[in-house]
């Protein structure tokens with residue numbers, strides 16, 4: 001491992017194959033994405049919708065780099081049941097608290113893998129008639145895509161491997177790691 005655990009000194013060391021992106025690399029890319037988004041939304045007040053739980057770290061870093069006024073809201077969705085593969089069934093655990101009709105909406109995801117989660121959310125939100133709907137994801141595991149979803153902003157394209165850290169979990173753990181790493185497949 002090239003980076004030591006921070007804020008997690010009492011935590012068991014996760015079984016890591018390789019660190020993909022260090023905390024510094026993630027922060028630098030988040031700044032670049034925020035520049036692009038701020039430029040594209042100039043004069044508008046988008047609503048950033050974070051998909052819990054994984055997307056929350058990315059949202060909190062991204063919004064602090066945005067230079068446009070914006071609002072935030074949350075949806076809680078789950079399809080992995082904590083494991084390494086999707087159940088294929090997207091469950092809405094908590095819905096938005098605001099009406100998005102006529103608003104500029106930006107969905108903020110941590111990862112797009114099969115695309116099933118995002119495809120479901122996208123169609124659900126489009127049915128509520130936003131003025132516009134765009135998507136930003138930090139990670140794009142496009143080799144695994146099962147349904148085509150239009151993504152407007154991508155942080156990093158990653159290989160087909162299970163990753164943890166920076167919001168991403170394995171059995172609900174490791175979300176607090178400041179870096180993103182590939183888990184050992186026999187972990």
Ligand code: PRP
Nearest residue numbers: 052053054078079080113114115116117
């Ligand atoms: C993860 C992730 C995405 C989704 C991507 O959520 O945050 O929402 O999986 O996978 P897909 O493209 O194959 O649908 P998860 O269901 O693990 O919930 P979590 O964010 O609470 O961990």
Ligand code: 7HP
Nearest residue numbers: 113161162163164168169
């Ligand atoms: C969901 C998810 N959660 C954690 N790590 C991954 O690689 C994942 N893909 N899809």
